Amino acid sequence: MSEQNNYTFKDFKSDQEIRWCPGCGDSAILNAVQKAMADLGRKKEEYAVVSGIGCSSRFPYYMATYGFHGIHGRAGALASGVKVANPHLSVWQITGDGDALAIGGNHFIHEIRRNVDLNILLFNNEIYGLTKGQYSPTSKYGKITKTSPFGTVEYPFSVGELTVGAHGKFFARTTDNNLKQMTDVFIEAEHHRGTSVIEILQNCVIFNDGVHDLITDKNTREEHQIYLEHGKPMLFGKDNNKGLVLDGWKLKAVTIGEDGITEADILVHDAHEENPTMHSMLINMKLPDLPVAMGVIRAVKATTYDEAVTKQIEWVKESSKIKNMTDLLFSGNTWEVK
Amino acid sequence: MSEQNNYTFKDFKSDQEIRWCPGCGDSAILNAVQKAMADLGRKKEEYAVVSGIGCSSRFPYYMATYGFHGIHGRAGALASGVKVANPHLSVWQITGDGDALAIGGNHFIHEIRRNVDLNILLFNNEIYGLTKGQYSPTSKYGKITKTSPFGTVEYPFSVGELTVGAHGKFFARTTDNNLKQMTDVFIEAEHHRGTSVIEILQNCVIFNDGVHDLITDKNTREEHQIYLEHGKPMLFGKDNNKGLVLDGWKLKAVTIGEDGITEADILVHDAHEENPTMHSMLINMKLPDLPVAMGVIRAVKATTYDEAVTKQIEWVKESSKIKNMTDLLFSGNTWEVK
Amino acid sequence: MGKKATAELKQVVIRFSGDSGDGMQLTGTQFSNTSALLGNDVSTFPDYPAEIRAPQGTVGGVSGFQLHFGQTEINTPGDYADVLVAMNPAALRANLRWVKSGGTIILDVDSFNDKNLKRAGYVNDPLPELKKGDYNIIEAPVTEFTKKALEGSGLDQKTVLKTKNMFTLGIVYWLFDRPLSYTEQFFDDKFGKKPQIAEANKTVLRAGFNFAETIEALVSHKVAAAEIEKGVYRNITGNVATAWGLLAASEKSGLPLFVGSYPITPATDILQELSEHKNLGVKTFQAEDEIAGIVTSIGASFAGLLAATTTSGPGLALKTEALGLAVITELPLVVIDVQRGGPSTGLPTKTEQSDLLQAVYGRNGEAPMPVIAASTPSNCYFYAFEAARIAVEHMTPVILLTDGFIANGSQPWKITSMDELPKINVPYAKTDAPYLPYERDEKFVRTWAIPGTAGLEHRIGGLEKMAKTGNVSYVPENHEVMTKERQDKVDAVANFIPELQVEGATEADLLIVGWGGTYGHLISAAHTLQEEGYSVAHAHFNYINPLPKNTAEVLKRYKKILVCELNSGQFKKHLTINFPQFSYLQYNKIQGLPFTVLEIIEHAKTLF
């Protein structure tokens, strides 16, 4: 896979003018994807970028790879079809919180369940951008939007919890204003075989400006985020001296040096653990008590659907006497009229 | 709600002949629902029984209440519409593993997320019964069925995990061969306000006979199941001397009297805890290491969607000067041509 | 006021255009409201770019608002503009083709710099060339004068520039001799809590007005009030009118309103408008998708509410299966489809009439249902009400077709008072006899038993049902009976709708036939042709299925029938099916745009 192609991110830019609003987080994500693909070094023609409908879903037009801008909510089914049809392709599904979780919720949980080898980039701006500002399934309870002038009365989904609930094997979280982190996470996702769900906290400057600020603000993000890396202690903070420990079966943030806490007390991140309990706890962490988890939170190996389909076909082909249509046509009960 | 109606289960039987296969678990569930409704004592005309399509979804025809046999997969949307339209009704959604989790997966997770006050009875026979035996999203990996002659290559959903992943507030599990337990669970579900998901392990005698036997067999079920009750210790076994304890952040089955274990060591079930971690662990318990959890595993109070909708309308009505169409028509910018 | 000249005009078309961020929609709305208040008839149409904020200064990012006002009846927003306001080179480039020869072009000259010219795709400055053309060009230093007007206001640059549009509005107000008071009042109301902003807008508006007055070259035009019917008026868009029509039907039927919908352009506004009206008890359910939108509505209908679902083409496609359920269960349901350019996602922000066959014929099995269409922004109110009336009184789903053009367009509407609307009679089941859910009256209509009512417990569903009892039935002959009864019920609606009207002579050489949102353009074309002495009449259909009972009677009186549609001939197909005895000419446009009156006229003339 990792061939020597010496691409730069520019090789992944198409000739189409970018039509997102100036300042939209989507553009930053586009840059990160192009950078990640260049770094991955895989042949350009082997990428298929597939989407549904939404601002975010315009993404394929801006990529110099194979691309398919589908219909609303069906990105997951479209991507599954492409990948199962040709497992040699690297398939990236671009989708929004509406596209993936409102109309597309079913395909989302099913592709995860099947563990199709896809990278799902879910642009979560907690709003329907393209239709100009209605609440989405991730909008917070009480949110005032064009269709909820008196506040929504719906509890939001958590992308990570839903992923785990659907037996997700890979979940990561990142933010649109952190190019380096996004690029790293995308590269890890591509290396993971199976459905990789990446929630990107994305800012919609027009209809939901600043919704993630508390988490993403560059001045406070070291305190408000924890970047998880497999095998490393769960540390965060400006001075990297805060960490997570287990308190009964709940997580707690502590400071090294306070209350006799040493680095040895801090939990070590095991992204590969199959049991999802700890990953769920990490996914659920919320401010102000706990930092919001970023990076690859869960990455568990398992047979992928596309690989299993291929293997089963190979195995049946080998063990069957019927090798082509003619064999089939004349197999079993036939008789001849002379 | 609990009025004096002196119903017996017979009052809930319609005049339609039951057309399930002899021995099908669906009939037993029907009996339990009729018994529960009689016990609940609520007026017959206040029940609406709503379903999708599948063997299980024929259910409404056999009930002497209001009933709606919908279209495949849409039971959740239909039930949500009925309940939100008239929150005074007691709405029971009858659905199968295909109806709720294949084609209906999206409505299922969304009704749960919204917390519409419904009782969802999910008949899980791990197969598509009505279409004569194809695998469903709950069929086990490798299962041989009419559409998977060489075994499926799909991981199944767990109903409970998906419910929790969608932020479910109520989850219970029961089996079609335990009338008393079913009846109790249904009554608890009706008393719970919000979306109550009840997974019923149901036997399809024709296309998946015995699939739940290991769990449901009457001879071994005391060892293989644990019936959870809020506030009670998590005990099981023929002699009720086995129990669950926490081992790190995993569950373990122990025997009282062995290795110094006393009843005091046994975990006490708290169905009302908001944090879903423990409930997820209970839902995930699998034989042979752990008994399968039955009864009400999770039951957390929260505002329901239908109630919030009604309240918001009342509040807006009170605070608005516009009381009827005429007020609206002549409000704001109008002018008169004389 | 010392104007140089005042000319009297019958009608005027103005097109405001600029970047998406330039506030052209607001500017246009202000002008049309002011004109309507003065007693003009007005028709407006906004023209948004497909992107939320397309790149600034590009042709793709131009946002337009066209309005047509006059002292005669105004039926369309106008084909070509008498006045074009262009806030930047891109706006000029995108709209020049729509300016009448001799028309006035107001430009913000400050925006004609190299950067903007390049963004607009101009290689050379177009102004020298333009000046040679037959236009009256007003080069206004809009940006500069706006800044000057707000010097010392303490406002930051961004806020200052946001008021530029008021400068041009001021110019246009002067040009057409309109008072500033309505707009001034608007800002006072809107920015009650930010008086500084209100003042700034008012200052710039006046600056523009004064600028225009100062320029000697300008002529001020008078457009006298139209001769319009007495009554109380308001401006209304098609989407708002649709929402209100549903609310009116709710009041007139005594049934609370439930609307299950999923946002989709250009139908979203209906859901948005309704969600503002919780004060009237409407339950809006923003569903997870279109299927949940219709199915929750069917559930709500079963539960006894007036239920509706609103969408556009792709959403209607998704609702297809559930429409069949509403047909076979015979529950009232209003389905509103605001048509847009297809197929698939197509041209989502553009108008088209290409969902007609889908609406009438596009379901599995024999699944007939009434289909009606609104034809102007304001009569969306009446036809939404009609859709609900037919749905409830005939126990059937009904599709109401509107389109992007009338949905977003607006016009002054003489408010229909609630007394003028009929009561909607709900065919409730009686509780004094055993309930037969599928027993029918003489209109083939079954009765409606509402859950919660003791004694009427019953079961319905999507399987074929026995006549009368509604029990599941596989009896072959019964299926045929039920299929026919469902068809008969829909056919019988023809007895409860008005006959087709013709505007023009009852016999003529040419009948221009249209349906839905093309009304304004077709009637204008017909009037012009009639004035020019052509033997032309116009028949416009609002009732599509069933068709009005006198349709054949009408059609047979004309030598030629020309069916004009914004599709490739769908209504023509529908007429052919119903009345194969006539031959139909067709005139079609599939460009995501409404007809122009002129192209209809020109095409019609080729038939003489």
Place this chain on the structure above:
Amino acid sequence: MGKKATAELKQVVIRFSGDSGDGMQLTGTQFSNTSALLGNDVSTFPDYPAEIRAPQGTVGGVSGFQLHFGQTEINTPGDYADVLVAMNPAALRANLRWVKSGGTIILDVDSFNDKNLKRAGYVNDPLPELKKGDYNIIEAPVTEFTKKALEGSGLDQKTVLKTKNMFTLGIVYWLFDRPLSYTEQFFDDKFGKKPQIAEANKTVLRAGFNFAETIEALVSHKVAAAEIEKGVYRNITGNVATAWGLLAASEKSGLPLFVGSYPITPATDILQELSEHKNLGVKTFQAEDEIAGIVTSIGASFAGLLAATTTSGPGLALKTEALGLAVITELPLVVIDVQRGGPSTGLPTKTEQSDLLQAVYGRNGEAPMPVIAASTPSNCYFYAFEAARIAVEHMTPVILLTDGFIANGSQPWKITSMDELPKINVPYAKTDAPYLPYERDEKFVRTWAIPGTAGLEHRIGGLEKMAKTGNVSYVPENHEVMTKERQDKVDAVANFIPELQVEGATEADLLIVGWGGTYGHLISAAHTLQEEGYSVAHAHFNYINPLPKNTAEVLKRYKKILVCELNSGQFKKHLTINFPQFSYLQYNKIQGLPFTVLEIIEHAKTLF
């Protein structure tokens, strides 16, 4: 063998009927396979109850299998039965109306007890009355003799009773002078690992045969072999033939097959059959719903596979939106709709032809696509192949309509060898020039660039696209151009399909017109009418959209045109749209059942 008499017959209809658990489908299949092997032409049709296991002994639970075999060409499973096998009173009750007068009825008298009579809804034992009628009644003690035959076999009661059906099969084999060898072989193969079971079935079969021989009253009939074309034959159902047609297209195009489907009656068998053929590399994707079924297939098509999705009416409804995506992206896709009784869930196990208008017209926007229909169980093979050929060679989605009747029915099929099928030419994009995804050839077909190919990277989607480049375009005139080109492409398919054939005179008083699965009944009716001297011809349509180029040429040569359909006139509407110059009579049946040949004949005669 000492038979009393042997009569020679031309054709015979037998109907096996019993409880769902009685194995009637197996019994019928055995008889028809044996007959086919003897050289008879055969047509069969199974008739399942809607329930999986409806209550035993009830009319609702009766499962039937009708077969028609003969020494002439057999086109239908027959209207009325010469022989009825009824395993219990319910089977008698459900099927008596289908027995010819003078026909033979074979009853298991052991089942005629009070309990069963009551379950079947008989108040009195019907046998006395029946015997007075014009029937030849064979009262066989099937249950008792079966038990006796297996006494001492060591098998339990339940297993013993499961072989009852073989006793009746034995009787019928004797009646029509068939050898037992085929069925004996079948059991040896099937129960290779359970020889005891195989033996038991064979024993009972022989017992039945011997029983028949022993009864003096019986006449054994001879049905000579049909004069049929030379070649290798096999029995095939419509659904299996459909599956195989796709496999053949995969081989002939060199494109691996991908099928994304969701189970639905009566289409499920196609998916099931294909999932058995992983040996030919087919990827079957059991999707989470119909939408995922079509959309994964569109994804697979984009990725360069031959993609298909299979469904029935409600499923086609759900696929509506995605069909538009396939239309606008111009990707090859085969969509198979096995029609069933509608609307909504309707009569899911029954046949109907009521999805035609949905298939041709039921999409948002202008979204034309080719639609074809198979007309016999075995030609499902060819038309599935055709659908794939048109899809690939014309880069378009294609709908293939079959129906429950031909999908479940079977007939002997002279195997079409792979050489007899044309190669399917894939319009691959060339890599030697810059790629223009929407550049078209003279058939208006674009080329196909497969992901993975260097240099052909491109983007497609559901928005309107610029001619040639495929870039998103909102240019009004371009939309009109693209809309027309998409239509032109579909219209051009007419140049690549066969002309309409007529069976009968090229000019006549009456042309019986049909389409799809009614072929057998219509052609039989036409033949009979012709034999009786009526001036009748028959034209049957397999190509629905576009229609064959000579259609008008054909239609105009007949005085009357009678369109016969299992719906309320959908093809008639389609013909009217296309050829309004003709007037069409119609004959329709909406009972979930196929026509009977007799009713067509009788109706046709009323037109003379």
